[in-house]
Each structure stands twice: as structure tokens, then as C-alpha cells.
Amino acid sequence: MPNFQHIYQVLQTELASVAGVSIMRLILAAILGGAIGLDRELKRRPAGLRTNLFICVGSAMFTLLSDALAVEHIGDHTRIAAQIIPGIGFIGAGSLIHAQGGLVIGLTTAATIFVVASIGMAVGGGLYLTALFATLLVLLCLLLLGKTEQQFGLKLLTYSYEAIGPSLEDITAEVNRLLEPIHAIMENVQSAATKQHVRVQFELAARQKEHERFARDLQTSSVLQDAVSLGPVYPE
Numbered sequence: 001m002p003n004f005q006h007i008y009q010v011l012q013t014e015l016a017s018v019a020g021v022s023i024m025r026l027i028l029a030a031i032l033g034g035a036i037g038l039d040r041e042l043k044r045r046p047a048g049l050r051t052n053l054f055i056c057v058g059s060a061m062f063t064l065l066s067d068a069l070a071v072e073h074i075g076d077h078t079r080i081a082a083q084i085i086p087g088i089g090f091i092g093a094g095s096l097i098h099a100q101g102g103l104v105i106g107l108t109t110a111a112t113i114f115v116v117a118s119i120g121m122a123v124g125g126g127l128y129l130t131a132l133f134a135t136l137l138v139l140l141c142l143l144l145l146g147k148t149e150q151q152f153g154l155k156l157l158t159y160s161y162e163a164i165g166p167s168l169e170d171i172t173a174e175v176n177r178l179l180e181p182i183h184a185i186m187e188n189v190q191s192a193a194t195k196q197h198v199r200v201q202f203e204l205a206a207r208q209k210e211h212e213r214f215a216r217d218l219q220t221s222s223v224l225q226d227a228v229s230l231g232p233v234y235p236e
Helices: 005-017 018-042 049-071 084-094 107-124 127-149 168-182 208-220
Strands: 155-164 187-193 198-206 226-232
Touching: 018 049, 018 127, 049 084, 049 107, 084 107, 107 127, 155 187, 155 208, 168 187, 168 198, 168 208, 187 226, 198 208, 208 226
Parallel strands: none
Antiparallel strands: 155 198, 155 226, 187 198
């Protein structure tokens, strides 16, 4: 029966070799995945800090296990790691949302999850510089491309609005009149009547400049008693 001294020596040897390297790789994977996840969390995206961190650490862990178990049991070094890709595809598919009008939401989130998994695999495989460069590249793209799309109006954004007026018919007619110049229509319209007025909430898919123009027209309308933008509906 092994004594305490023997157990201590075994643990010390393991920590100084394989386990020490594995722990360092898992910590690095947590840092890189967390950096991307923090960016997504600050932008209030569906897959935020914890999701991306866990995916990166999990991918690194499976890559480490794939190599370690193959050495111990004489098997294929890539067998476990190869299953990460279909597994991440399943998670990415779960982040997609089919909205009204056939609109698919969440493609950027799914793609980010896929890339974060590859970063975790790179860290688990010891490709530290590759993983670091990929992380910086992803963060740069998320920062710059999003602003570029908004600045040049390359992407349709769905915003929610609320308009208050004397009747549903008057509100609908006025909003449709304001939407006519940008060739857009109201979607997902909901109304609620009170003794004093009628509140109508609706969604609008348009480009950033068109939203800005529409919001100004709502504020200056003589028919509507009040109108406000409730913000983006499907941020991506």
C-alpha cells in the first residue's frame, strides 16, 4: 500500500510536468475565450462572457484529453478533438433564431462560438501564438466591422417603437405616412387603449440612417401625442 510520501512524490512529479502544462493551457484558454466573451457581453449578445469562456476552455480540455489518452492507451491522437467541431455546430445551431419574415438572427453569435472553439483547440495543442493572434483578430473584427456596417448602412437593423395618439386608425395612418419615403412597413404591431389615448408598439427593419430619420419624423408629428424608440429588437 503506497504511503503518503510516495503519493506526494507522484503528485509533485505530475504537477511539474504534464499537469503543469495542462493547467497553464487551460488558464490561457480561459483568458482568450473570456476576452472575446467580454466583448459580446458588453454588447448584450446572447452568447456572452461565460459561454465563450467555457467553450474555449472545454475545447482546450478535449484537445488535451485527446492527446493524453491516446498516449496512455495507444490510440488516435485526434479522435476526441475531432468531435469538437460537430459538437460546436450543435451549440451554434441552438443560437440561431428564426424571426418574422424568414429573418435568421444569431449568425454572428454562432460564427463567434465556432471560432472561439478553434482558439481553445489551438491552445490545447500548444499553438499559443496562433491562438493569441486569432483572438486579437476576432476582437478587431467585432469592433471595427460592426461600426463600419452601421456607419455605411450595410445592414438592416430592427428597432421597436411606441407611438401614442387619439386612435389606432390615426396612429396607423400617420406612421405609414412617415414610413412611405423609406419604403418600409410596420411589423409585429400591438395596441393598447386607455381612456385618454391609444398606445401602439411596432417593429421596423431599416438601416441606421433610416431609423434616425424616422425617429425625428415621429418626434415632430402633429398627429401623435408622443413617440419613442424602444431600442434594438435583435442585436447581432
